Amino acid sequence: MTPDRLAPYARLPRAYRDLHLLHSTVDAFGRAHWLLRTPAETPGPYDAVVVTVDDGASYATGLSSVSARHPRIDALPDGGFVVADARSGTGDEQVQVFDALGRPSWTFRVGDAIEHLLTDESGDLWIGYFDEGVFGDDPLSAAGARRWSATGEALWAYSPPPGGDWIADCYALNVDRRVAWVYPYTAYAGFPLVEVRHDPPLHLRTTRVEGASGVAVAGERALFFGGYRKDRDRLVVASLGESTVDVVTTTRLTRADGTPLDGRRRVVSRGPRIYVQERSGTEWGVLDVGRG
Template sequence: MADKCVRLSPVFNLEKEIDGYIPLNVSIGAKGELCVLLAEDVPDYIDGQFVPTITEETRTYRGIIIRDGNKHAFDFPGEKWNYHFFEPIDDGENLLLCSARSYNHGDGNIEKNARVFGHDGNLVREFCLGDGIGKLSVTEDNHIWCGYFDEGIFGNYGWDIPLGSAGLVKWDAEGRKVWGHQEGEGLFLFDCSDFTVDRDRVAISYHTGEDIGITENEVTSHYSTEVMTSLMLLDDERMSFIRDNCLIHMERRGRSYVRRGVTALLKQDGSPLSPHPPATRGSRLLMLDGPDLYLYDMGGA
């Protein structure tokens, strides 16, 4: 039962841009950009269960960036890569497209699943961020944080020693590893499909118990919590967990985050939101429901 309800109005309508496309991902960029990745179609699974990295058929991807109230659409036609993530990089000068999966074919033949394009659509550089990426966020200092799900941590698609074995990895803008979570952090990450970046901090949830970690300056502090979930908003001493269109608010007390209330998020007419998987960055939550984008900021609540 929610303690209060907040009715949200769409901040942008993407009916024109989304027509004929399938939403793949939403995210909030390093400078507050609202980002949406669309595709003409989604590749079929291999044998009904394995996600392809590269396909024989081509498709067009469309990346939408909303910055300073203006919408910008970028089309990437003739692509065979199966992309899942899209954000600005290089201080907004370029655009990063990345696939969640990457095959290691052996003998140094590794698929470079991260590709940086100019605004003109030309490829600038490419590199590998590993297999099994569950979430990706580019930071203001042009680092790339990647959280990996179990196949990216324990190995699949030819990876005996996965690049994502740390669970959470910080890369530079050229694809060089800067830091990995498992290196002396105490608690093991079996799955890091989600995390929240807040300026120079990253919050993660462990799936081994009711524990969360907050990494700052590449050092992780651990806290207990009463709520077991993964998608979080982070704002100074407060944190909110997202469950069933509700925000479960927590406040830090020593080494714990304790529950302080529940807020239900609704549309203006009082009906519940039915969003595509939402995105977080710091205290902000971005949701795409049909053609409408909704933005909620815990910092202003």
């Protein structure tokens, strides 16, 4: 079976490649962002730069007094940015919001052990937590997946729908225009795919796909990327039923030139697309479930 290939999507301009990469993402509007700083690290807050690539054009935004040591970044619809520290202690306001000029405006807390941070088109923050936050002593991350406003107001927290179970670890999170998809590991229900809309109830579908790091959905079609050990490059094509996700085909994902992906990668799921960034961190590739 012919492997599916990533299509080139966005590339960090060469002028910034000597800087230290802290994090990178693709936002709700399809813009790619790199959070960078000078290689010399000093204790305390630091200045950083966000390089944005939008349809081939690029521009930079300086951020002042960034405090996150393990940052996750995404963009806000007003031109600003949100930066969160993936790890935090009780009482730490680890989320910083920056305005369009890169100035810090306010801070708040969302809980420990952030695995995924994705903003939507309205500026809300969707966060998926890994197991150390779920089973730690921080009540804010115990639900496993939550939505917050850009000012720190708690808007939603996951609670198991009928037939579901509590999240033990949020493996993948997809945030689209009007819907989010949570793909967690749960102790008693395996790896369900949970459709989350602004109006309840949640819609849970069971799957036989384990350990994926990315998920894309378009209509009744879904893609799952990744898995354990030898399945790190696995790509599962599936169809969405009323209560199940049914596997159609299983193949491998490669680079655009057909060569294998390297070991480490960053994955962002947005609606019908899965974006993949390899170890170097300089390029994003994309796979679109709506194509082919």
